[in-house]
Amino acid sequence: MTNTQDFEIFLATAPGLEPVLHDEVRFKGFKQPKQVPGGVTIRGGWPVVWRANLWVRGAGRVLARIASFRVVHLAQLDDLAHRVPWADVLRPDVPFRVEASCAGSRIYHSGAAAQRIETAIRDTLGAPSSPEAAVVVMARIENDLCTISIDTSGEPLHKRGYKEAVNAAPMRETMASLFLRQCGFDGSEPVLDPMCGSGTFVIEAAEIAARLNPGRARAFAFELLATFDAEAWQTMRAVKSARVPACRFYGSDRDAGAVEMSRANAARAGVSEFTEFRQATISEIVPPEGPPGLVIANPPYGNRLGDSKKLAPLYQAFGQTLMTRFKGWRIGLIANEARLAHMTGLPFLPNGPPVPHGGLRVALYQTAPLA
Known part of the structure; x- marks a missing residue:
């Protein structure tokens, strides 16, 4: 998965606010914004992922969709997860963790699904898994379709990096x-x-x-990925729009x-x-x-x-x-x-x-x- 490759990127928001986020994403010039339940999808390569984390105010997190396949039982998931080119995205020296959810699928045990994907990553990449890892691989199995994404944000994006003090019942x-x-x-x-x-x-x-x-004052999980280009990121961050x-x-x-x-x-x-x-x-x-x-x-x-x-x-x-x-x-x-x-x-x-x-x-x- 190269930095220029075009893939689907999901920007999450609270249900009910999808049209407003779509309006912001379109206004900021992202390609092919599409309103979907729970957020907005756009298309682009890894620099678009970085820009979305840096620029978009209304998204709670940015997910890079790296693989999608149909799956009906755990042995099949095991096999297909081993075929995902994990080394294109994850680093062997950076810990990861897997979160899975299942809805309307023949695979219904999310814990077992997460375990199979975690094993496939360890087998093919050699990266360590850890429950505290900053890099999160997210698998959603819905109607027998498994979509694998990387949470590129890390800490939720409402954490701008400046608010040390909050009061009761804060608005994100x-x-x-x-x-x-x-x-x-x-x-x-x-x-x-x-x-x-x-x-x-x-x-x-x-x-x-x-x-x-x-996102000017914080770090992101994508900085820990194999696709990260520190020099290109610094150039992007250095653009003065103020x-x-x-x-x-x-x-x-x-x-x-x-x-x-x-x-x-x-x-x-x-x-x-x-x-x-x-x-x-x-x-x-x-x-x-x-x-x-x-x-x-x-x-x-x-x-x-x-x-x-x-x-x-x-x-x-x-x-x-x-x-x-x-x-x-x-x-x-x-x-x-x-x-x-x-x-x-x-x-x-x-x-x-x-x-x-x-x-x-x-x-x-x-x-x-x-x-």
Whole structure:
């Protein structure tokens, strides 16, 4: 498998956000993006894999599909797994581990399937297997079709490399970036998050506006593969796309600790210059000077951080403050209960499908510019 060979690459996201990720991938110029359940597929060689990890904000991980074959029993899997050219992709000196899943197939024991593939790699390549290995070979056997992929990301891609401090119930950066995109945010307008927590929405918005690559400050599993070209990767990373945003990005929170946390995270991300954080309650927020933009918030949820009845005053104050003071601004609200969202009294547009988040299902509620 050479660096110029064309193969399928899968970019994973939360179910329900596939159309938004597809929009981002197409916008960033990747070849043949196709929306599929759980993500988006593109085609390309290994440099495209590196670029996807470096550039794409909304993907949770990037998988390189290296083999696919029909299989109906374990002996057949054993034979076919031995024929995969593992040495083209994996290194004999780097530990690996295998994760397998089975659905609707005559092979139904995922542990046994993983064991057969692990043995085939050890036999043909000589690489050691380890449950803690950073290189993960993923096998999915669905309707008797076995697809073998390499997880090229390693740590999930929402771990951008700057956030040391997080608060309770954090929004993942990958999901936050897709919600921003869903709200029509392209970096050209101010963003305000009045319940900023650890600053995720504000920092993502500032990075988008500053054209900073989301993967610029972290390592990836593909750096441990036989296909990795360190010189070509350094050249790719060195391309400067950054610019100074035309506007600023604002966060506030009633908790002083959250404000300090956000400032520290913004400093590590290199966006302090474009962001402002202050301590304020919902009823104290006012629009910053300048043109209107987007208010986006991920308030506490009823069945995660407290009783939803206790949260009613917070949602009501949120809606009242925005309706009174934020004329011309669009609103994006993440909520797990329609009832709570509508307590704001905001004129929401029809919302999209719910999305899994932290064991719950949440939806993005949006408005047009407030009249």
